[in-house]
Amino acid sequence: MALCDEGYRCDRCREYVEDIRESELYLRYVLGVVPAEELPREPERHIRCATEFAQFIVDEGFPPVACDDPALDKKGLPAEVRAMQERIFTRAWRRLQECFESAIPMDEYPLRAEDLA
Numbered sequence: 001m002a003l004c005d006e007g008y009r010c011d012r013c014r015e016y017v018e019d020i021r022e023s024e025l026y027l028r029y030v031l032g033v034v035p036a037e038e039l040p041r042e043p044e045r046h047i048r049c050a051t052e053f054a055q056f057i058v059d060e061g062f063p064p065v066a067c068d069d070p071a072l073d074k075k076g077l078p079a080e081v082r083a084m085q086e087r088i089f090t091r092a093w094r095r096l097q098e099c100f101e102s103a104i105p106m107d108e109y110p111l112r113a114e115d116l117a
């Protein structure tokens with residue numbers, strides 16, 4: 001039995017997404033963008049491969065990613081919008097690491113509005 005055969009491949013680089021810590025789908029779930037019932041139907045990809053989101057994660061534990069689409073590059077955003085996006089995505093990424101390492105039930109993964117304020 002090969003466990004990896006049951007995993008999901010990234011729809012951008014085609015490598016396996018090993019666990020939720022590197023899953024852009026779960027990052028969006030934590031953000032409340034994807035409802036739980038849609039998780040099995042949505043495409044999976046690495047956070048680092050979704051550069052339009054990954055560029056906003058600013059944490060020592062996450063190697064910085066530059067956006068590969070010039071139209072979506074955070075450098076083109078007003079400073080306050082960029083700061084807000086960085087706060088939201090970094091918070092969500094940290095939440096994802098925390099969820100993976102603890103016994104938090106999956107329906108409690110999503111951040112509440114006050115967590116993002």
Ligand SMILES: [Zn+2]
Nearest residue numbers: 010013046049
């Ligand atoms: Zn990938």
